[in-house]
Amino acid sequence: MLGPIHYDPATIERACGVHAAAYAARKQRGGRSNQQGSSFETAYAAYRIALAGYRACQEPEAEDDIWFQAQTGGFIDDLAIVTAQDTALAQAKSGVVSWHAGDHPLADDFRLQRQLDQEAGRTARYELVVASDEYAGAMHASRPDDLADISVTAFRCDGKNWLDLFVAHPDLREALDAISLRRPQTIVREQTFQLILGWWLHHGCCGHLRAMMLELAERPDALVRVPGPDYALSAEVAAALANVVGLVWSISGRHFAYEVGNLKGWAAFLCGSDRFQRFERFMLEEHPTEWKRVVEELRTESDDDR
Amino acid sequence: MTDRFTPAAQRIGAPVFDLLAEIADTQTAATPYRAAMTKLGGLLGGELAGRFPLRGSTVCVAFTVEDADFLARGLIGAIEAAGGLVNLACFWNRRDNPYDIDWLDIAPIVQEYIEPLPPKLDHLIVLKSIISGTCVVRTNLLRLLDEADPETIHIAAPVMLEGAERRLAESFSSELVASFDFVSFAIDTEITPEGIIKPGIGGEIYDRLGLGGITKKNAVMPALVEERMAGSTG
Numbered sequence: 001m002l003g004p005i006h007y008d009p010a011t012i013e014r015a016c017g018v019h020a021a022a023y024a025a026r027k028q029r030g031g032r033s034n035q036q037g038s039s040f041e042t043a044y045a046a047y048r049i050a051l052a053g054y055r056a057c058q059e060p061e062a063e064d065d066i067w068f069q070a071q072t073g074g075f076i077d078d079l080a081i082v083t084a085q086d087t088a089l090a091q092a093k094s095g096v097v098s099w100h101a102g103d104h105p106l107a108d109d110f111r112l113q114r115q116l117d118q119e120a121g122r123t124a125r126y127e128l129v130v131a132s133d134e135y136a137g138a139m140h141a142s143r144p145d146d147l148a149d150i151s152v153t154a155f156r157c158d159g160k161n162w163l164d165l166f167v168a169h170p171d172l173r174e175a176l177d178a179i180s181l182r183r184p185q186t187i188v189r190e191q192t193f194q195l196i197l198g199w200w201l202h203h204g205c206c207g208h209l210r211a212m213m214l215e216l217a218e219r220p221d222a223l224v225r226v227p228g229p230d231y232a233l234s235a236e237v238a239a240a241l242a243n244v245v246g247l248v249w250s251i252s253g254r255h256f257a258y259e260v261g262n263l264k265g266w267a268a269f270l271c272g273s274d275r276f277q278r279f280e281r282f283m284l285e286e287h288p289t290e291w292k293r294v295v296e297e298l299r300t301e302s303d304d305d306r
Numbered sequence: 307m308t309d310r311f312t313p314a315a316q317r318i319g320a321p322v323f324d325l326l327a328e329i330a331d332t333q334t335a336a337t338p339y340r341a342a343m344t345k346l347g348g349l350l351g352g353e354l355a356g357r358f359p360l361r362g363s364t365v366c367v368a369f370t371v372e373d374a375d376f377l378a379r380g381l382i383g384a385i386e387a388a389g390g391l392v393n394l395a396c397f398w399n400r401r402d403n404p405y406d407i408d409w410l411d412i413a414p415i416v417q418e419y420i421e422p423l424p425p426k427l428d429h430l431i432v433l434k435s436i437i438s439g440t441c442v443v444r445t446n447l448l449r450l451l452d453e454a455d456p457e458t459i460h461i462a463a464p465v466m467l468e469g470a471e472r473r474l475a476e477s478f479s480s481e482l483v484a485s486f487d488f489v490s491f492a493i494d495t496e497i498t499p500e501g502i503i504k505p506g507i508g509g510e511i512y513d514r515l516g517l518g519g520i521t522k523k524n525a526v527m528p529a530l531v532e533e534r535m536a537g538s539t540g
Binding site for chain 2 (some may be wrong): 038065142161163185186187188190191194195197198199201202220222223231239260261262263264265266292295296299300303
């Protein structure tokens with residue numbers, strides 16, 4: 001699996017000079033705390049992770065060996081997306097933005113990053129992310145000639161209202177619906193996005209797509225599905241479940257879903273877990289036929305909750 | 307203490323004051339606590355019926371598992387007595403702060419019982435024993451808004467924390483917020499670091515009702531839901 005990237009100070013100094021190296025070092029000192037809340041940058045990262053997760057869910061052969069990272073030590077460091085083929089580096093700006101303003105103009109940051117990648121032997125693509133189509137159009141039109149290869153994209157997000165974000169980005173909505181094991185619902189979409197955001201912040205704004213999918217799919221809230229085969233229930237347990245009056249069940253990955261008329265739910269534990277094995281024994285030994293007994297068993301997270 | 311009561315509570319007077327005092331009293335046992343909650347549900351339903359003509363109206367009452375057999379049963383009785391045609395939506399939410407990030411408060415629905423909603427829904431009542439944060443109410447409301455487009459959305463609770471209306475309104479579009487109607491009997495201002503409102507409803511609702519803790523209550527099947535399922539063969 002791919003792992004973290006880091007531009008070391010010596011390489012930065014060799015590629016860009018001593019002053020640029022000092023500037024890069026200062027840029028890294030900011031960091032962020034989990035408790036600071038979401039921001040334009042972290043929301044953009046969660047958006048890109050969701051899109052990559054969507055591709056991994058939709059196409060079994062799609063690449064899921066993808067590393068995401070902020071704060072690489074370089075000059076364009078809000079988000080790095082690393083695959084076996086290349087690296088995409090993005091700088092995200094939520095407010096008014098200019099190529100040339102300030103002590104460290106944005107254009108210079110992109111130039112320095114390009115020099116750095118050449119020195120490090122890294123093949124990279126660069127992206128500027130802004131908060132509106134208007135800004136994106138203006139920044140695209142005013143790109144300096146030597147930065148014509150930099151893509152400028154709009155991420156229409158205020159960092160707070162996810163429902164508006166899903167409206168502004170139908171691709172994100174579609175991605176979250178695919179990542180979740182539940183049928184499309186507004187609240188599930190929002191909770192799935194929040195889980196991705198939480199995972200990103202918890203892991204210090206770096207991590208592997210496959211690891212994220214596995215970690216979120218293991219949660220007991222049955223929100224995120226993991227690509228891969230569904231758990232195979234034994235014929236004996238399936239037969240015992242068939243005797244439960246009115247119960248309809250299905251398995252997605254390791255999540256067990258059930259329905260009885262207008263009642264729908266998800267087991268409080270994953271298929272294959274110790275707790276699920278106890279549920280299987282319960283079905284084989286007790287042979288329940290009343291849905292209520294089975295549903296109560298499925299909703300009991302642990303023996304402490306009996 | 308008396309300034310916690312809303313105009314609705316002031317209109318009803320002693321009966322509601324006494325019930326609020328009973329649930330706020332940490333010494334009240336589970337059985338009388340349940341009875342008090344049921345009566346408060348009836349009074350909330352009566353308040354709604356007094357403010358809106360309900361006869362022949364389609365009404366969806368949405369609530370969480372812990373409130374089903376008490377607060378919700380009381381309210382539904384009052385709505386049906388006023389001629390409302392009631393559908394139920396019961397939710398089992400699993401509260402969580404993923405990764406211990408305090409601003410990341412989610413309440414995924416892990417089980418739901420939703421009766422088919424009519425094409426035209428006049429009233430959606432989102433009922434809860436107490437509203438402080440808005441996570442659960444918002445979750446269950448968003449879930450139902452995927453299924454229905456109610457004329458009026460009533461957010462009802464015997465007790466609310468000051469500012470709950472504003473916090474909930476902030477998380478929805480102004481167009482939707484225009485259809486909100488809040489109904490409560492007391493507004494409290496004090497909340498402990500553990501998130502318990504004082505005097506509120508006298509602590510954590512699951513414990514007070516004798517339903518066990520926050521995960522154990524999600525294995526409970528309310529009698530109200532069972533009755534409805536039996537009545538409709540599912």
